[in-house]
Amino acid sequence: MGCKEIDGQVARREAQVSDLMDQFVTVRVVFANSMDLSTFQFDTGLTWAVFFLNADKTIYGRYGSRGQANGSLDVSLAGFRKAMEGALELHKGYPGNKSSLAGKKGPSPRVPVPQGYPGMQKFPPVPTPGDKRNNNTCMHCHEVNAGEYKVYRSVKQPIPDNVLWTYPMPDVLGLSLDLNERATLKSVAAGSPAEKDGWKAGDAILTLEGQPIVSIADVQWVLERAKDGAKLKASVDRGGQKQPLTLSLPPGWRRKGDFGWREATWASFRPDMNGEDLKPGERQTMKLSDTATGFRVSYVGPGARGLQRDDVVVEVDGQRSGITNFSLFLAHVAQKRMPGDKISLTVLRGGQEQKLQLTAR
Amino acid sequence: MKAASAALLALLAFAQEPGPLQKSLVDLEPKGPWIYGDLAAGFAEAKKTKKPLLVVFR
Numbered sequence: 001m002g003c004k005e006i007d008g009q010v011a012r013r014e015a016q017v018s019d020l021m022d023q024f025v026t027v028r029v030v031f032a033n034s035m036d037l038s039t040f041q042f043d044t045g046l047t048w049a050v051f052f053l054n055a056d057k058t059i060y061g062r063y064g065s066r067g068q069a070n071g072s073l074d075v076s077l078a079g080f081r082k083a084m085e086g087a088l089e090l091h092k093g094y095p096g097n098k099s100s101l102a103g104k105k106g107p108s109p110r111v112p113v114p115q116g117y118p119g120m121q122k123f124p125p126v127p128t129p130g131d132k133r134n135n136n137t138c139m140h141c142h143e144v145n146a147g148e149y150k151v152y153r154s155v156k157q158p159i160p161d162n163v164l165w166t167y168p169m170p171d172v173l174g175l176s177l178d179l180n181e182r183a184t185l186k187s188v189a190a191g192s193p194a195e196k197d198g199w200k201a202g203d204a205i206l207t208l209e210g211q212p213i214v215s216i217a218d219v220q221w222v223l224e225r226a227k228d229g230a231k232l233k234a235s236v237d238r239g240g241q242k243q244p245l246t247l248s249l250p251p252g253w254r255r256k257g258d259f260g261w262r263e264a265t266w267a268s269f270r271p272d273m274n275g276e277d278l279k280p281g282e283r284q285t286m287k288l289s290d291t292a293t294g295f296r297v298s299y300v301g302p303g304a305r306g307l308q309r310d311d312v313v314v315e316v317d318g319q320r321s322g323i324t325n326f327s328l329f330l331a332h333v334a335q336k337r338m339p340g341d342k343i344s345l346t347v348l349r350g351g352q353e354q355k356l357q358l359t360a361r
Numbered sequence: 362m363k364a365a366s367a368a369l370l371a372l373l374a375f376a377q378e379p380g381p382l383q384k385s386l387v388d389l390e391p392k393g394p395w396i397y398g399d400l401a402a403g404f405a406e407a408k409k410t411k412k413p414l415l416v417v418f419r
Binding site: 007008010011012013018021022023024025026027028029030031032036040042046047048049050051052053054055057060084087088091126141 | 406414
């Protein structure tokens with residue numbers, strides 16, 4: 001499932017957003033061929049993403065987030081409206097606020113345009129008129145996402161964590177943000193890094209690392225560039241008062257996220273299968289501890305013969321612990337199994353263990 | 362001023378006409394003053410009107 005609903009609402013300039021949209025020059029881009037990756041750095045795994053910019057290419061903010069299989073659950077028209085309000089405020093204050101916006105543009109990208117990625121030279125500068133959307137000349141954004149994977153896969157190098165768990169959702173640090181606001185905390189997870197740092201429900205993030213925040217995507221942008229062990233500086237509105245806070249990023253913080261929804265994984269390293277977390281209580285029934293390897297197979301394609309839907313994987317290449325969800329399994333493949341390598345699995349099927357092998361792509 | 366407004370309206374009307382690319386991609390039909398698939402035109406228009414840009418990647 002994608003973001004068709006909000007895409008249609010915005011494309012039609014529905015009443016809830018039309019007054020603010022009319023204050024922008026609106027541009028719709030439906031192909032990634034020749035995209036200027038220096039200016040437009042964003043989560044290319046998204047099916048719908050928005051940039052707010054000045055004519056001089058200074059970025060005011062981004063909108064569009066996804067951290068789970070259902071792509072429509074992390075965006076809302078109300079949140080989009082709030083982000084537009086924020087962008088218009090920043091435009092009003094420009095260029096006086098220019099220095100605070102500098103961090104919204106990233107360093108030079110690996111390649112200036114997507115055709116620089118391995119295997120993507122075949123795409124023309126623009127799709128060939130007369131062809132259909134799903135043809136060989138129209139590059140989709142997720143193919144840019146796959147390009148990053150292919151940089152490593154093509155030379156048999158492990159794909160790093162920050163490429164796999166790219167654009168982390170704030171939830172991985174315990175920050176659950178309200179979809180209908182710019183970046184306001186709906187709740188803070190008990191025991192999370194954010195709770196330990198003193199974050200509270202209702203806090204509205206004004207700035208993060210000095211950057212004005214207009215959306216959850218803006219928070220993700222800052223997180224994307226952050227390193228393990230960093231302590232990010234934030235300013236929040238708490239009950240009408242500005243308050244400074246820090247946000248600590250413990251080692252391995254990205255690994256709490258889910259990237260199994262990313263279309264790009266299918267085109268690069270994913271075995272021809274899908275998986276899902278075990279439901280609450282299932283681990284107990286199967287006598288699997290919280291740290292034991294375990295996830296359920298939810299789809300099997302022709303490239304993963306031997307597996308069956310509803311198999312529960314309990315061992316991966318001899319590892320009976322640590323691979324507690326499907327994203328961690330994909331990371332194992334992306335980092336420890338190169339194209340052509342065998343992947344040994346033990347699955348629970350009808351209460352019995354069975355061993356089988358897949359071939360890494 | 363009137364001439365400038367008329368020119369802008371003409372441009373917007375042009376922008377609303379689905380081009381061959383939009384038709385061939387079977388994309389939905391955006392309503393109102395969208396610039397379709399032409400970022401350079403968007404930046405030029407933003408410079409001229411002093412409006413910010415809103416760019417949707419779909």
